Amino acid sequence: xxxxxxxxxxxxxxxxxxxxxxxxxxxxxxxxxxxxxxxxxxxxxxxxxxxxxxxxxxxxxxxxxxxxxxxxxxxxxxxxxxxxxxxxxxxxxxxxxxxxxxxxxxxxxxxxxxxxxxxxxxxxxxxxxxxxxxxxxxxxxxxxxxxxxxxxxxxxxxxxxxxxxxxxxxxxxxxxxxxxxxxxxxxxxxxxxxxxxxxxxxxxxxxxxxxxxxxxxxxxxxxxxxxxxxxxxxxxxxxxxxxxxxxxxxxxxxxxxxxxxxxxxxxxxxxxxxxxxxxxxxxxxxxxxxxxxxxxxxxxxxxxxxxxxxxxxxxxxxxxxxxxxxxxxxxxxxxxxxxxxxxxxxxxxxxxxxxxxxxxxxxxxxxxxxx
Amino acid sequence: xxxxxxxxxxxxxxxxxxxxxxxxxxxxxxxxxxxxxxxxxxxxxxxxxxxxxxxxxxxxxxxxxxxxxxxxxxxxxxxxxxxxxxxxxxxxxxxxxxxxxxxxxxxxxxxxxxxxxxxxxxxxxxxxxxxxxxxxxxxxxxxxxxxxxxxxxxxxxxxxxxxxxxxxxxxxxxxxxxxxxxxxxxxxxxxxxxxxxxxxxxxxxxxxxxxxxxxxxxxxxxxxxxxxxxxxxxxxxxxxxxxxxxxxxxxxxxxxxxxxxxxxxxxxxxxxxxxxxxxxxxxxxxxxxxxxxxxxxxxxxxxxxxxxxxxxxxxxxxxxxxxxxxxxxxxxxxxxxxxxxxxxxxxxxxxxxxxxxxxxxxxxxxxxxxx
DNA sequence: AATCAGTGTGCGAACGTTCTCACATTATAG
DNA sequence: CTATAATGTGAGAACGTTCGCACACTGATT
Numbered sequence: 001x002x003x004x005x006x007x008x009x010x011x012x013x014x015x016x017x018x019x020x021x022x023x024x025x026x027x028x029x030x031x032x033x034x035x036x037x038x039x040x041x042x043x044x045x046x047x048x049x050x051x052x053x054x055x056x057x058x059x060x061x062x063x064x065x066x067x068x069x070x071x072x073x074x075x076x077x078x079x080x081x082x083x084x085x086x087x088x089x090x091x092x093x094x095x096x097x098x099x100x101x102x103x104x105x106x107x108x109x110x111x112x113x114x115x116x117x118x119x120x121x122x123x124x125x126x127x128x129x130x131x132x133x134x135x136x137x138x139x140x141x142x143x144x145x146x147x148x149x150x151x152x153x154x155x156x157x158x159x160x161x162x163x164x165x166x167x168x169x170x171x172x173x174x175x176x177x178x179x180x181x182x183x184x185x186x187x188x189x190x191x192x193x194x195x196x197x198x199x200x201x202x203x204x205x206x207x208x209x210x211x212x213x214x215x216x217x218x219x220x221x222x223x224x225x226x227x228x229x230x231x232x233x234x235x236x237x238x239x240x241x242x243x244x245x246x247x248x249x250x251x252x253x254x255x256x257x258x259x260x261x262x263x264x265x266x267x268x269x270x271x272x273x274x275x276x277x278x279x280x281x282x283x284x285x286x287x288x289x290x291x292x293x294x295x296x297x298x299x300x301x302x303x304x305x306x307x308x309x310x311x312x313x314x315x316x317x318x319x320x321x322x323x324x325x326x327x328x329x330x331x332x333x334x335x336x337x338x339x340x341x342x343x344x345x346x347x348x349x350x351x352x353x354x355x356x357x358x359x360x361x362x363x364x365x366x367x368x369x370x371x
Numbered sequence: 372x373x374x375x376x377x378x379x380x381x382x383x384x385x386x387x388x389x390x391x392x393x394x395x396x397x398x399x400x401x402x403x404x405x406x407x408x409x410x411x412x413x414x415x416x417x418x419x420x421x422x423x424x425x426x427x428x429x430x431x432x433x434x435x436x437x438x439x440x441x442x443x444x445x446x447x448x449x450x451x452x453x454x455x456x457x458x459x460x461x462x463x464x465x466x467x468x469x470x471x472x473x474x475x476x477x478x479x480x481x482x483x484x485x486x487x488x489x490x491x492x493x494x495x496x497x498x499x500x501x502x503x504x505x506x507x508x509x510x511x512x513x514x515x516x517x518x519x520x521x522x523x524x525x526x527x528x529x530x531x532x533x534x535x536x537x538x539x540x541x542x543x544x545x546x547x548x549x550x551x552x553x554x555x556x557x558x559x560x561x562x563x564x565x566x567x568x569x570x571x572x573x574x575x576x577x578x579x580x581x582x583x584x585x586x587x588x589x590x591x592x593x594x595x596x597x598x599x600x601x602x603x604x605x606x607x608x609x610x611x612x613x614x615x616x617x618x619x620x621x622x623x624x625x626x627x628x629x630x631x632x633x634x635x636x637x638x639x640x641x642x643x644x645x646x647x648x649x650x651x652x653x654x655x656x657x658x659x660x661x662x663x664x665x666x667x668x669x670x671x672x673x674x675x676x677x678x679x680x681x682x683x684x685x686x687x688x689x690x691x692x693x694x695x696x697x698x699x700x701x702x703x704x705x706x707x708x709x710x711x712x713x714x715x716x717x718x719x720x721x722x723x724x725x726x727x728x729x730x731x732x733x734x735x736x737x738x739x740x741x742x
Numbered sequence: 743a744a745t746c747a748g749t750g751t752g753c754g755a756a757c758g759t760t761c762t763c764a765c766a767t768t769a770t771a772g
Numbered sequence: 773c774t775a776t777a778a779t780g781t782g783a784g785a786a787c788g789t790t791c792g793c794a795c796a797c798t799g800a801t802t
Contacts, residue, residue, distance in 0.1 A: 008516075010788055021752045026790065033791090034750050056491045057432045058788035062757045066428070068471070068492070077457040077695070079450070086448040089474055098492060100439070101472045103460055120427045121439070121469060145379075285682035308679030311656035324448070381758055392782045397760065404761090405780050429758035433787045745802070753794085761786070768779070 009052045018046035029054065060122065068098040069334060070118030072128040074106045079277060079306065080323060081129070084152060087327020088127060095335050097124070106131040106250065112138055119147065125334045129153045133217060134197060148337035150330045157217040160345045162333040164326050167349040168303075169215045171319045172227025172275070173234075174354065175301045178317075179271045180235045183362040184299060188262040188269035189228050190245040190255055190279045192221040201244055205229065216347065224275040224303060243269055247279065255282035263290060263298075270299065270363035277304030284316070295361035305355055315357030322350050380423045389417035400425065431493065439469040440705060441489030443499040445477045450648060450677065451694060452500070455523060458698020459498060466706050468495070477502040477621065483509055490518065496705045500524045504588060505568060519708035521701045528588040531716045533704040535697050538720040539674075540586045542690045543598025543646070544605075545725065546672045549688075550642045551606045554733045555670060559633040559640035560599050561616040561626055561650045563592040572615055576600065587718065595646040595674060614640055618650065626653035634661060634669075641670065641734035648675035655687070666732035676726050686728030693721050 015025035020039060027033040028043040029052070035043075046052075060066040069092055073081040089099055100123055102114035111131045115138050118126060125148040130136060136156050143149055143161060151163035179187050196219070198207055204222065207213050208229050215226050225244065232239050242265065245258040255274070259282060262269055272287075274280040280302035292298050294314060302309065302318045309316035329348055386396035391410060398404040399414040400423070406414075417423075431437040440463055444452040460470055471494055473485035482502045486509050489497060496519040501507060507527045514520055514532060522534035550558050567590070569578055575593065578584050579600050586597050596615065603610050613636065616629040626645070630653060633640055643658075645651040651673035663669050665685055673680065673689045680687035700719055 008788090012788080022788090023752055023754090023790085024750085026788095027751090030790070034748090036750065039750085053487075054491055055432075055493060055788055057428055057437070057493050058757090059790070060757095061426075061428045061432055061759090061788085062790045064757080075457070076447070076460060077453050079453070082448050082450070082453040085472075086446070086474070089447065089472065093473070096488075098488060099472050101456075101460065101470050102464065103457070116424075117467075117469060120425055122426060122428050281678050281682065284679075288682050288684050306679070307652050308655075308677070308683065311652065311659050312679065312683050313659050379758090383758080393758090394760085394782055394784090395780085397758095398781090401760070405778090407780065410780085426758055429787090430760070431787095432758085432789090433760045435787080743802100746800085747798105748800100749796100749798075751794105751796080754792095756791075757787105757789090759787090762784090764781105764783090766779100766781075768777100770775100770777075772773105772775080 008055070009047075009050045010055070011052070014043060014047045014050055014052050017050060018043045030059070064122075065338075066098075066122050066124055067096055068100055068121070068123050069331070070100045070102070070115075070121070070123035070126045072102050072104050072111055072114045072118070072126070074129050074131070075103050076101065080153075080304070080321075083323035084327040084330075087324035087329075088331045089327070090324070091328045091331035091335070097335070104129070104131050108132045108135055115139070115142065119145075123147070124338050125150070127152060127330050127334055130156050133157065133219065148334060150334045150337070152326065152330050154219055155217045155347065157214065162330075162337065162346045162348075164330045164333065164348045164350065165216070166220070166321050166326065166352050168220045168223035169227045169230075171352045171354075172224040172273075172303065173231040174227075175273055175303070175319060176228050176231030177234070178360065179273070179299060179301060180231065180237065182271075182299060182360050184269075184271040185237060185363070186240070186243060186267065186269045187228075187232075187271045187273060188243045188245060188259075189225060189273050189275060190247060190259050190262070190283050191225055191275035192219075192248070192250050192279070193225060193244075193246040194219070194221070194248060194250070196222055201225075201241060201246055205239060205241065216349070221275050228273065250278060252278055252282040252285075255279045256286045259283040259286040260290075263287070263292070271360075272298055272300050273303070274300075275303045277302075277306050280304060280306065280309075280316075280318075294359050296364060299361055299363070300359040309357065310355070314359055315355075316359045317357045318355045320353040320355050322352060326350055379426070380418075380421045381426070382423070385414060385418045385421055385423050388421060389414045401430070435493075436709075437469075437493050437495055438467055439471055439492070439494050440702070441471045441473070441486075441492070441494035441497045443473050443475050443482055443485045443489070443497070445500050445502070446474050447472065451524075451675070451692075454694035455698040455701075458695035458700075459702045460698070461695070462699045462702035462706070468706070475500070475502050479503045479506055486510070486513065490516075494518070495709050496521070498523060498701050498705055501527050504528065504590065519705060521705045521708070523697065523701050525590055526588045526718065528585065533701075533708065533717045533719075535701045535704065535719045535721065536587070537591070537692050537697065537723050539591045539594035540598045540601075542723045542725075543595040543644075543674065544602040545598075546644055546674070546690060547599050547602030548605070549731065550644070550670060550672060551602065551608065553642075553670060553731050555640075555642040556608060556734075557611070557614060557638065557640045558599075558603075558642045558644060559614045559616060559630075560596060560644050560646060561618060561630050561633070561654050562596055562646035563590075563619070563621050563650070564596060564615075564617040565590070565592070565619060565621070567593055572596075572612060572617055576610060576612065587720070592646050599644065621649060623649055623653040623656075626650045627657045630654040630657040631661075634658070634663070642731075643669055643671050644674070645671075646674045648673075648677055651675060651677065651680075651687075651689075666730050667735065670732055670734070671730040680728065681726070685730050686726075687730045688728045689726045691724040691726050693723060697721055 015022040104111040274283040305318040305320040475482040645654040676689040676691040
């Protein structure tokens with residue numbers, strides 16, 4: 001066992017050695033209130049000699065600020081969250097804040113647990129990718145208790161807090177428009193599209209038709225479907241529900257299966273649009289397994305730019321989400337709120353870049369025009 | 372500004388409502404010491420009604436335990452650390468611990484800052500991928516103060532603490548042996564190989580010759596070079612220093628440049644062994660840019676298995692590091708130490724798997740120069 | 743000479759828990 | 773019936789800081 005907790009040096013001991021009160025020593029070391037230069041030097045010297053290190057726990061207990069931000073990510077192992085975290089981390093570190101990290105696995109129960117832990121640890125703020133856009137009583141409670149919340153990647157409709165997203169809707173519409181411009185008429189979509197409160201895909205298409213949807217508070221994959229539908233409508237092309245590959249779960253296996261379904265259709269799509277990185281990898285695997293040539297047999301644009309897309313031949317065109325930017329922006333919003341910034345909730349929609357590569361070509365099976 | 376810090380419910384208020392002392396309420400809610408069932412119910416009811424949530428800061432201040440583990444990763448954005456973190460996170464979460472995450476960017480100054488912050492925040496332990504295997508006074512100090520440390524990915528020689536690594540040496544030797552078995556005689560290595568305390572590559576080769584090296588306390592890329600050299604020696608093949616691509620820095624650009632150097636050699640290697648994921652991606656990019664066919668023109672084995680290696684054609688053979696396992700193991704060692712486990716430092720060397728794929732072939736009979 | 747603002751210091755009370763002790767009460771054994 | 777142990781409770785002191793207040797000293801302005 002030995003001596004576990006070595007004799008920690010406290011302010012009191014430093015004060016004693018410097019011959020001042022603990023209050024004075026505290027003022028010098030904590031850098032608040034008044035103190036003479038002479039005293040400052042004396043105290044600092046004593047602290048140095050004793051190897052004093054402040055106990056931030058005690059400070060936090062009294063100030064009510066921990067200089068720690070809680071983050072609830074979906075899965076830190078995914079490139080998406082890893083990059084976002086990097087952004088968050090860079091900005092917060094520069095401001096002297098620490099980061100308490102948790103994973104929700106996009107499950108509400110995990111998220112609840114995580115939020116509770118973080119709040120009990122008295123984080124100064126919460127950056128979260130909410131796993132459920134409706135059941136968010138815990139987030140409302142957090143806000144009500146005066147703990148700033150910043151949403152990432154998706155917004156909770158009735159939660160009036162800052163949020164940072166990517167403009168999925170526009171980016172997706174743009175991708176489809178490019179495929180359409182290249183002559184494609186049958187474009188397959190492979191997307192997660194997990195449960196939507198409004199019902200199934202057919203319901204969603206109807207809702208898009210009536211324009212009754214608030215695109216901003218949908219899950220990203222639904223936003224991307226929204227953009228897909230809009231682009232087709234703009235081009236006056238029909239939306240064939242059979243071309244909408246709803247994977248239903250965030251799994252590479254399921255995505256591969258759905259991709260194969262699309263590619264085995266009698267009237268198969270001439271272009272494919274996997275709506276995120278995982279779907280892209282799964283789709284790519286299915287495509288190579290079927291020995292389809294890109295772009296001759298199939299054009300491809302992916303949402304999310306993974307490293308391999310730039311160095312396989314041909315390169316795969318992709319939407320490049322500004323992930324670290326997103327983390328940085330979220331962190332900055334958070335720091336501003338912690339600093340006491342007041343005002344209406346800010347919702348940032350970052351504009352992704354587009355990486356043009358050789359995966360788009362005119363469809364081979366050219367429709368023969370009526371003569 | 373409004374009411375920032377909403378009226379938090381404390382144990383005292385719960386106690387008052389339940390009609391008991393704070394000590395008793397504390398015992399019930401903190402689940403320590405004795406208390407009657409009847410009292411327990413009463414206190415819990417009062418706590419429930421008031422919406423009491425414990426303040427872990429206060430608890431930690433007095434118990435001296437924060438149930439938080441500090442992690443110093445190199446760069447959370449890299450798949451390596453992201454996966455390791457996932458493992459750490461899973462194990463610690465199950466034990467009710469939080470994770471305070473920092474990035475060092477493999478820079479000692481950042482690491483020092485990070486360790487200081489974490490320690491001031493009174494973490495119960497430190498899991499760290501040390502960025503410098505010699506200048507580690509801060510780690511020695513941490514250990515001396517009774518704060519458990521677990522090393523990840525590389526070991527500090529004179530620091531007697533637990534550590535979890537991958538058996539780079541054996542894995543690398545195995546890869547080279549496979550290439551040799553396939554008939555390769557000139558095998559190129561592309562590795563980071565940043566500063567080594569003993570000097571340059573020539574010095575290293577001499578040191579290997581004399582057997583004066585402790586492979587376990589080298590940086591991974593040097594360990595992999597060690598394995599490379601050993602495998603060649605075992606096969607009685609010469610070690611040509613020109614085939615050792617020392618990138619010198621952890622950069623894709625530099626790795627690409629080094630790869631190109633190797634591939635443009637008059638007597639160029641017939642097989643390539645990029646010694647980690649970043650090097651692999653950079654090498655792959657260079658290879659495709661030169662329109663070399665794998666495995667006809669060049670055989671390839673990579674250290675680190677990236678997702679694209681399995682679905683491009685041909686697949687790329689790779690060493691699969693057990694990354695989350697590594698994180699999990701580190702976390703478990705840490706929890707054991709925190710629980711008071713005594714005993715000599717444990718150093719785990721995890722065995723990587725090998726993913727056999729179609730990137731290895733016999734070298735083409737003769738290199739025919741263009742005429 | 744009196745007033746004031748600015749500067750500098752120490753005492754003791756916070757912060758919200760747990761811990762140590764003293765002291766009841768009850769159960770078990772001799 | 774006593775001795776011993778186990779169980780249960782509360783008062784008050786920790787933990788290591790910061791904060792409010794009282795007071796003291798300076799110098800400039802009335």
